[in-house]
Amino acid sequence: MKLTTFEMSIFLYAYTLSEAPHDLEDLTGVEGRNLFMVTVGEVSAVVSAYGQQTLTLAGDDIFAHQHVQRLLMSQSSIIPLQYGLTLSSLSQVEKVLKNNQEDLLKELHRVYRKVEMEVTMRFDVPDLLDHLIEKYPYLRDEKGKVLNGRLLYFLGDRAKKCEKFTRTLAKEKEIYKTQLEEMIGPWCAEIRESRLPRSEEDVVTFNCLVNRERLRVFEKSIYDAGERFSPHFTFAYNGPWAPQNFCSPSQISYQ
Known part of the structure; x- marks a missing residue:
């Protein structure tokens, strides 16, 4: 050519x-x-x-x-x-x-002989504040606050954004993120938490570098997690892809 x-x-x-x-x-x-x-x-x-x-x-x-x-x-x-x-x-x-x-x-x-997989865990509940109140009753006070004669909670998401709710939700996500990593991590050559923006309902997104020979057992670990955390969570996974998030081509010199 x-x-x-x-x-x-x-x-x-x-x-x-x-x-x-x-x-x-x-x-x-x-x-x-x-x-x-x-x-x-x-x-x-x-x-x-x-x-x-x-x-x-x-x-x-x-x-x-x-x-x-x-x-x-x-x-x-x-x-x-x-x-x-x-x-x-x-x-x-x-x-x-x-x-x-x-x-x-x-x-x-x-x-x-490795590929990249993406796994996302998210809450699947009608209302996050109501869901957390069941586990942490002290949050009920936030739902009952009144502003100008109206319940604060019914002025949109303002009650959800209070410090107690935000702190408690972050604590919950850390707990479930750790538990999920303990279930799927052993089948990964490397696992990293995605830093891309996510919604309030998203608990965590992991980018996983997986040996091709372990793909089936890796996928089974996600199904096992789905059963363990049902019915309050859903899981989505995508791939296999080329290991975009595990390579560093930007470090290659082109001078």
Whole structure:
């Protein structure tokens, strides 16, 4: 494949071990272009040509980027890269692989034969304040407070936002978060609490790095948790994905 460096650049999708059995035949990426691998030593980059002077956020290209990563991770272990990483030439890709060989190898061996799963636990009750009052009767006083002749609780969520409620809810979430981690954690190679914003009903979202061989027993641990905490909680899990939250491609030097 010939590339004119001032007209085309190289679009990167993932890093992988050079011996990984990836089948790129008939697989296309952004702009519908064919994929190929650039290899230096024990590490390869999965790339395609890119013909735009300025990166675009076309929906079809973003979908193609995600589709490529899903197929790659179904074949072997990868370090997935965020959409939009381009380099000026094949020689630049080779330079990055050479300069970061040790770090890339270490990261790829750490996630070898592992996938990412996401687990969310949330309250499933009609009213959180009423639910907590059953366990902590002292909160009943908050529901009975009166402001300007009207019950504070019925002025929307103001009663729920009181200090006692907020502190008690946080305490409850810590308890259940710990219990859930004790149930699913043993089946994870690594487990991290997601820092993404969540609703008041959400107890916790865990990102889990799981060995492929342990996926079934990991999923069973979630069902076991559902039975243990029924009927006041629901659970949702997603995946498997490439280990986006367990790799640190931002630490790779592109100088």
